[in-house]
Amino acid sequence: MHHIKYRNSDKKAIKKLMREIGAYRYEIALEQMKVEQRPISMEGFYLEANDDCIFLCHRYPSGYILKLMKVEQFEMLPRDGWELIKS
Numbered sequence: 001m002h003h004i005k006y007r008n009s010d011k012k013a014i015k016k017l018m019r020e021i022g023a024y025r026y027e028i029a030l031e032q033m034k035v036e037q038r039p040i041s042m043e044g045f046y047l048e049a050n051d052d053c054i055f056l057c058h059r060y061p062s063g064y065i066l067k068l069m070k071v072e073q074f075e076m077l078p079r080d081g082w083e084l085i086k087s
Contacts (some may be wrong), residue, residue, distance in 0.1 A: 006082040008047040013078035015042065019057070020076040021069075029069040039066075047071070049082070 008014075018026065030038060037060070039045065044059045059065050061068040071077065 001058055003050060003086070006049040007085050008049075008078055008081045008083070009045075010044050010081040011045070013076075013081060014045050014047065014056075017047075017071060017074055017076045017078070018045075020074050021056075021071070025069075028035050032069060033066065035066065035068075047078070 007043055016054075039058045044061070046057050046059070048055050048057050048067070052069045054077065055067045056069050056071050057067050
């Protein structure tokens with residue numbers, strides 16, 4: 001069975017969302033996930049939505065995907081730019 005997912009890679013929208021999240025919450029999320037290699041740029045960040053929630057994700061050049069945190073509670077979620085994907 002396929003799960004329906006949506007993805008948004010709009011860098012400007014993700015930057016606005018990350019400003020709302022704030023450095024403190026972002027750092028806490030990295031610590032909770034025990035991230036050793038922190039993302040060093042906006043490249044690789046995207047939002048992924050499924051039936052249950054919306055995640056801020058980062059894809060590393062190696063292909064590893066980090067689902068960093070749930071973000072559906074934030075106001076700066078983009079309304080446009082979502083693409084339907086299946087996995």
